[in-house]
Amino acid sequence: MSDDQTGRREFLARSGTFLLLTGAAGIAWDAVASGEPEKAPNYRSTDHWWAMAIDVEKCIGCGNCVRACKEENDVPREPFYFRTWVERYHVPEGDIERPEVDSPNGGYDGFPEKYRAGDGAKSFFVPKMCNHCAHSPCVQVCPVGATFESPDGVVLVDKTYCLGCRYCVQACPYGCRFIDPRTKTVDKCSLCYHRISKGLTTACCETCPTGARMLGDLKDLKDPIHDFLRTHKVQVLKPQMATGSKTYYNGLDGSVR
Amino acid sequence: MEGLLQGVQGYMYPNEVELQWSVLIVLYPYITGLVAGAFILASLVRVFRVEAVAPTYRLALLTALAFLLVAPLPLQLHLGHPERSLEMYLTPHTASAMAMFGFVYLWYLMAVLLLEIWLEYRPEIVAGAQSATGPLRLLYRVLTLGSYDVSPEALRIDDRTSFVVTLVGIPSAFLLHGYVGFIFGSVKANPWWSTPLMPIVFLFSAIVSGIAAVMLLYMAMTRLRGLEIDMPCVDTIAPYLFYAFVIDFSLETLDLIHRIYEADESFHTLDFMVRTRLYLPHIIVQIVLGTLLPIGLLALTQVVKLSEPARRGLYATTGVLTMIGIFAMRWNVVIGGQLFSKSFLGYTTYKMEFASQEGFLMAAALLILPFLILWALVRLLPPWGGGHAAPQVRPVA
Numbered sequence: 175m176s177d178d179q180t181g182r183r184e185f186l187a188r189s190g191t192f193l194l195l196t197g198a199a200g201i202a203w204d205a206v207a208s209g210e211p212e213k214a215p216n217y218r219s220t221d222h223w224w225a226m227a228i229d230v231e232k233c234i235g236c237g238n239c240v241r242a243c244k245e246e247n248d249v250p251r252e253p254f255y256f257r258t259w260v261e262r263y264h265v266p267e268g269d270i271e272r273p274e275v276d277s278p279n280g281g282y283d284g285f286p287e288k289y290r291a292g293d294g295a296k297s298f299f300v301p302k303m304c305n306h307c308a309h310s311p312c313v314q315v316c317p318v319g320a321t322f323e324s325p326d327g328v329v330l331v332d333k334t335y336c337l338g339c340r341y342c343v344q345a346c347p348y349g350c351r352f353i354d355p356r357t358k359t360v361d362k363c364s365l366c367y368h369r370i371s372k373g374l375t376t377a378c379c380e381t382c383p384t385g386a387r388m389l390g391d392l393k394d395l396k397d398p399i400h401d402f403l404r405t406h407k408v409q410v411l412k413p414q415m416a417t418g419s420k421t422y423y424n425g426l427d428g429s430v431r
Numbered sequence: 432m433e434g435l436l437q438g439v440q441g442y443m444y445p446n447e448v449e450l451q452w453s454v455l456i457v458l459y460p461y462i463t464g465l466v467a468g469a470f471i472l473a474s475l476v477r478v479f480r481v482e483a484v485a486p487t488y489r490l491a492l493l494t495a496l497a498f499l500l501v502a503p504l505p506l507q508l509h510l511g512h513p514e515r516s517l518e519m520y521l522t523p524h525t526a527s528a529m530a531m532f533g534f535v536y537l538w539y540l541m542a543v544l545l546l547e548i549w550l551e552y553r554p555e556i557v558a559g560a561q562s563a564t565g566p567l568r569l570l571y572r573v574l575t576l577g578s579y580d581v582s583p584e585a586l587r588i589d590d591r592t593s594f595v596v597t598l599v600g601i602p603s604a605f606l607l608h609g610y611v612g613f614i615f616g617s618v619k620a621n622p623w624w625s626t627p628l629m630p631i632v633f634l635f636s637a638i639v640s641g642i643a644a645v646m647l648l649y650m651a652m653t654r655l656r657g658l659e660i661d662m663p664c665v666d667t668i669a670p671y672l673f674y675a676f677v678i679d680f681s682l683e684t685l686d687l688i689h690r691i692y693e694a695d696e697s698f699h700t701l702d703f704m705v706r707t708r709l710y711l712p713h714i715i716v717q718i719v720l721g722t723l724l725p726i727g728l729l730a731l732t733q734v735v736k737l738s739e740p741a742r743r744g745l746y747a748t749t750g751v752l753t754m755i756g757i758f759a760m761r762w763n764v765v766i767g768g769q770l771f772s773k774s775f776l777g778y779t780t781y782k783m784e785f786a787s788q789e790g791f792l793m794a795a796a797l798l799i800l801p802f803l804i805l806w807a808l809v810r811l812l813p814p815w816g817g818g819h820a821a822p823q824v825r826p827v828a
Contacts, residue, residue, distance in 0.1 A: 253436065253445060253448075254435065254445060254446065254448050254449050255445075255446065256445050256446055259444075259445050261442075273776070274442075275442040275774065275776055276442060277442070277444075277445060279445075280445045302444070311618075311619060311620060313526075314526050314527065315526075315527050315528065315529060315618075316524055316527055317519050317523065317524055317527045317529040317530035317532070318515075318518045318519055318522055318523065318524055318527075318530065319522065319524035319527075335515070335518065336511070336512065336515075337510050337511065337512050337515050337516060337518065337519070338510050338511015338512050339506075339509075339510055339511075339529065340451040340452060340511075341527070341529050341614075343446075343451045344451060344452070344618055344620070344621060344769075345618055345620055346620060347619070347620035347773055348444070348773070349443075349444030349445075349446045349447045349772070349773055349774070350446065351446060352446040352449075353451070353511060357511075358511030358512060359511055359512065415619060415620065431773075431774045431775060431776070
């Protein structure tokens, strides 16, 4: 088979896929436009089980993810409201119980230089977000079930139902929730549900320049997240909380909490 | 808002800087605690036959009702969407500890407190419906619920029923406040709250505060009416307050010793908080002034033979210190539990607002409101003399 033929075949396959996907998006569009993408006929929530893989080794603390998230999800810009944020750790050698941590404006503006290389400590960045736990304490405590785990493993909030009692904010061990001062209801990372249910990735993953964040579908056996989880020594935050966290970290230092 | 960041020491997760539960949520356990405690005091008369405290029986019931009516208000005012609160009754999420609040509350209000008060006051209500004039007559008539039978046989049935209601009421009062403790004690994310001792600590501190509140109210009201305080009554209440306080303090000390000895990952953070930001409200106000001092004063009245005026003075002082101490305890649980970061790396500050929906004025109003309700209840259903409040003049045959 000549190169020419291969090229043509690949072109046809790609165009076919493109047309097919466009068609699929067209079918789904009504549901997506009405704000209920999970009802899209070609997105079956039970077919997916979303997770996030974060590679601490790759994060450079640029804050792209924080900015993209705030823009994409209309998160209040004040420094007290974050669906995702980035922390900078500075850990003196061996003293993992007393790390120095900062996150100026959640990392939205990046990190001003603070530490000198060779000061006898290690420094690294840790992106944080909702862990989309499978046994979420926040979901457990909501008195009306306004926050719930979707069949595809995403912890979501029904803002038309939330009382604003803040019990879930107290129950989250990771500090991932806040009360939106405009709606007086709770807000948190939705794993860009409006995007992932259309076949897109999250805003934070989309804009990460180093690929430190990777959205993955654990039910899709071809998803690269399986390789990532197999080939890296991953950890979740605060494993002692037994929340069934689905945000997996590679290179997570023992000092991170 | 920007000023909030200046109150941060060390590192807080960004979403943690702003406190979620304000002084209104401090009031919630404080007020429900008074309800439960007042009811337990009433049950001393009704179930445990401690006749000496009978003069406080009706007052204790009315106090419990006055505070119970106010108990949901701080919660309601604190909600981002108070108009949706009914959803907790209509579509409760059964896994949520908080979802049960409405049911526990309604059970306690309707099946215990209102029923017991109604049974206790039925003869007076019927008399009022027949002798009062104007709108008051109408009100009493409504309160009779159509039952005018005050024959000895009917009153005997009332008496038996109300005994059973009180019997059911004791575990219900335990449930009401133990449950409030569970709301905090079951939050595993928060080491300051997360302890199985929380419901039982809440319960005993509730009993302490309720007994102290009714004792103070009884003494103050008797004085205002220009009458002599019944010393056997307060002399009997005092040891109950003392024993409840000793159990309460023992439980809290057990919790403290356990934390210090275990010294888990949160210990250094909490220890530092107690030594700095919580030093005044926790060590000074709650433990020294609000617990050790009243326990010491009560012990004094039990050990040393004191004159009546001295005892009255000591009981009043003890009562006031207790009320302040238990308030501080609620404050330290609710506010203290939010001053440190769940990262255990930093602390934030709570600055109470003054005139906002969750500010000082509102909190003060919510603390005064039960007393206004109690004033109205006392006018409508006088707690002096009749029924079980004075067994010696109980209507017979």
